[in-house]
Amino acid sequence: MSSFSSEDNSDSTEAVDNVNTALQELQVDEALRGAGISGPSSSEGKTFVVDPDVFAQWTSGQHSTSRNASPKGNRPSLHRGEGDNLEESQPAAQDTSSAGVPMEIGAASGKAKRKKNKPKSKRGLGAPTGFEEFYVDVPLTPVEFKEEQDLYDPRIEYAIQRFCVRRNMDSAKKDVFDKYLALGGISAGPKQFAGGLDAANISDMTAAEITLMKATHFVHADKWGDDGAYEVDFATCAKAFLSSRVPWLYDLSGPDSVKQVKAKTNIIRNFLNYLLHHDVCPEYRLQVLTARGVCDLADKELPMVMQAQSYLPGEFQTACSEIFGGSFRGIHGETPAWATDARDLIGMKLDLAKQTFRIGMSTHVSDEVAKAYVEQNEKSGITITKIYKVALEITELIRASTEVKIFYEHHPAAKGLKPLGRLVAKTWDPPFRLPQDLTHEEKAAEASSKPQSEVHDFLVEDYVLETCFVGMKLEVTVREMSFGLKFFDTVHGIFCTFYTLLPNELMIGWKIPEAEPLPYREKSKEARIPAGILDDAEDPMEDDEEI
Numbered sequence: 001m002s003s004f005s006s007e008d009n010s011d012s013t014e015a016v017d018n019v020n021t022a023l024q025e026l027q028v029d030e031a032l033r034g035a036g037i038s039g040p041s042s043s044e045g046k047t048f049v050v051d052p053d054v055f056a057q058w059t060s061g062q063h064s065t066s067r068n069a070s071p072k073g074n075r076p077s078l079h080r081g082e083g084d085n086l087e088e089s090q091p092a093a094q095d096t097s098s099a100g101v102p103m104e105i106g107a108a109s110g111k112a113k114r115k116k117n118k119p120k121s122k123r124g125l126g127a128p129t130g131f132e133e134f135y136v137d138v139p140l141t142p143v144e145f146k147e148e149q150d151l152y153d154p155r156i157e158y159a160i161q162r163f164c165v166r167r168n169m170d171s172a173k174k175d176v177f178d179k180y181l182a183l184g185g186i187s188a189g190p191k192q193f194a195g196g197l198d199a200a201n202i203s204d205m206t207a208a209e210i211t212l213m214k215a216t217h218f219v220h221a222d223k224w225g226d227d228g229a230y231e232v233d234f235a236t237c238a239k240a241f242l243s244s245r246v247p248w249l250y251d252l253s254g255p256d257s258v259k260q261v262k263a264k265t266n267i268i269r270n271f272l273n274y275l276l277h278h279d280v281c282p283e284y285r286l287q288v289l290t291a292r293g294v295c296d297l298a299d300k301e302l303p304m305v306m307q308a309q310s311y312l313p314g315e316f317q318t319a320c321s322e323i324f325g326g327s328f329r330g331i332h333g334e335t336p337a338w339a340t341d342a343r344d345l346i347g348m349k350l351d352l353a354k355q356t357f358r359i360g361m362s363t364h365v366s367d368e369v370a371k372a373y374v375e376q377n378e379k380s381g382i383t384i385t386k387i388y389k390v391a392l393e394i395t396e397l398i399r400a401s402t403e404v405k406i407f408y409e410h411h412p413a414a415k416g417l418k419p420l421g422r423l424v425a426k427t428w429d430p431p432f433r434l435p436q437d438l439t440h441e442e443k444a445a446e447a448s449s450k451p452q453s454e455v456h457d458f459l460v461e462d463y464v465l466e467t468c469f470v471g472m473k474l475e476v477t478v479r480e481m482s483f484g485l486k487f488f489d490t491v492h493g494i495f496c497t498f499y500t501l502l503p504n505e506l507m508i509g510w511k512i513p514e515a516e517p518l519p520y521r522e523k524s525k526e527a528r529i530p531a532g533i534l535d536d537a538e539d540p541m542e543d544d545e546e547i
Contacts, residue, residue, distance in 0.1 A: 137166075137277045157219045159280040160186065163271060164217065176250075176267050181217060183245060183504050184237045188217050232284060238268060238291035239500040242298040247305065257303040265295040294498060301469065301496045308467040312491045313476070314460045316360045316420055319353035321489035324384055326479055328489055359414045360459050363404055364422070365485065372483035386480040389492070392425035392456060394472045400462035418461040426453045428473055431501040456486060471497030 160181065169177065178188035242265065246252070252260050272292045275281060281288070313321075321328035331347040348356070361370060376382045400408075400419035408419040456478065460468075473495035476488035 137274065156186070156280065157217070159275060159278065160217045160271075163274050166274075167270070172263075173267055176264055177271070178217075179245065179249065180237075180241050180268055180271075182508050183241050183502060185504055185507070186217055186219055232281075232287075234272070234284060234287040235290040235294060236500060236502070238272075238294040239498045240502040240504075241268070242294060242302070243496045243499045244501050245505070246298075247302065252302060253306050253310070257306045258299075261302045262299055265298050269295040297498060298496065301472075301498075304467050304469060305472070305494050305496060308464070308472070309491070309494050311464045311467055312460075312474075312494070313487075313489050314464045315348070315356055315418060316459050316461065317487045317489050318348050319356040319360075320481075320485070320487040321479075322348050322350060322353040323357055324382065324479070324481065326384075326487075326489040327477070355413065356417055359408075359411075359417055360420050361485075363407060364420055364459050369484045373485075376483050381482065383482045384479050385482050387477065389475070389477050390456075391428040391430040392474045392476065393428040394423060394425045394468060394470055394474070395455075396422075396424040397465050397468055397470060398422035398424065399465055405462075418463060420459045421462045421465045423458045423460045423465065423468065425456050425458075425474065427456075430473070430475065431499075458486060458488065469497070473497070473499050 164177075181188050246261075246264050250260070250264065254260075269292055272288050272295070275288055276285065318328050320326065322330075328347045361373065365373075373382070398421050400421045405419045408414045408417055473493075475492040475495075477490035477492070478486055478488045480486050
């Protein structure tokens, strides 16, 4: 160490202060330890201290360096490269100078520390969604109950908003929930022009205000009030959504049909349970309970409807269509390699169709129908007398008896065929039928002369009847034969017992038209044609005038 005078010492002290100030601005820590500068390990909240003796050695040039490192290499760099890690970039080896100051030497390590991903628990991926099978909301405290009673003064809008905040919905669940609300007349969509939420904005907000800022579901002002224009009906909305919208919006077929249906109904059921638990609308409690029962009924019926759609019209109906000229006549092709059952085939060969028809006639039709068939068949007078499209409601399912099953199992002519049962149905007035444009007199005459409900009886395979239930709705094309047999070979739709159709979806996005529309302003010819085009072009009428 060299000695300094008082004047030199004061200059050094002033220089040390300047360096300390510069280092605080550069926010460097570890890279300066080789120069005897110490500080906190973090570069935030920085306070660096320089040893005056070490600084004096550097400024006087008396500090000795290692023979393997140049003086320039020993001086610390005050420049931080992009992506550099100061802690890992320090040399691993050290050398001690003649002044006893440890000096770090060697090349910096090349790789920076790799950033670790957050675990799933901290990213919210493993958190409960609120839609688990046995999930329940925690009991409310008196303070929370009082807060929600004040909050739910606008009722369903705030209830929906808080429900969305308390449930972890992915895109699939949110899509189902938004479509359910849209059918009920509640707007669902992104909230525009509201800005983002940060700690500064929400620090002084209440829970109700934060929920409102995050909301994406709203009830428009035209639906408020008790003017009678809109009716609150939870049960009807649940029936319409689960029976008329879900089967058409989502693919529920396949082996996991039950799971897919429950995934949809669980979202609606969870929301209804939330309304009951938080006492949002006590005067509609009975309706909410009924709507929840509709979800339970949909879990049972919708998978059966999907399965019945793949089985109907059945083999006997297809055989009648092939023999007597129905929609399956002549469309049978080669048997596909993947076909394992007659249900996998499209159409039916004529020989197999005749065999299926004769065995079914011998075991199920009445003596009168059998006698009429024999007589007309001998004279080649069998014809189709009526073809009509009709909506039916199943009233009775008569399964194959034990005697019939034994006959199909042991009779040589019935080998490979399925035993038949009976499907009994009555006519049904579907809600999707378009109203006829009739006068008041014609409507009154039609209402007075409306025929009684007609009963239809069809022969259907027993395995197909397993997928049907009493109350199931069908829309089919029926063909009546001249000897008294009816069959249907075209199925237009199969519906649940609670099938309901609401026109609410037609009103999605509808806006009230302006009372006074903007006046039409016709543009002049000069405004419609760019300037200069008419000046250079020839007038097409000049030649006509000369002719």
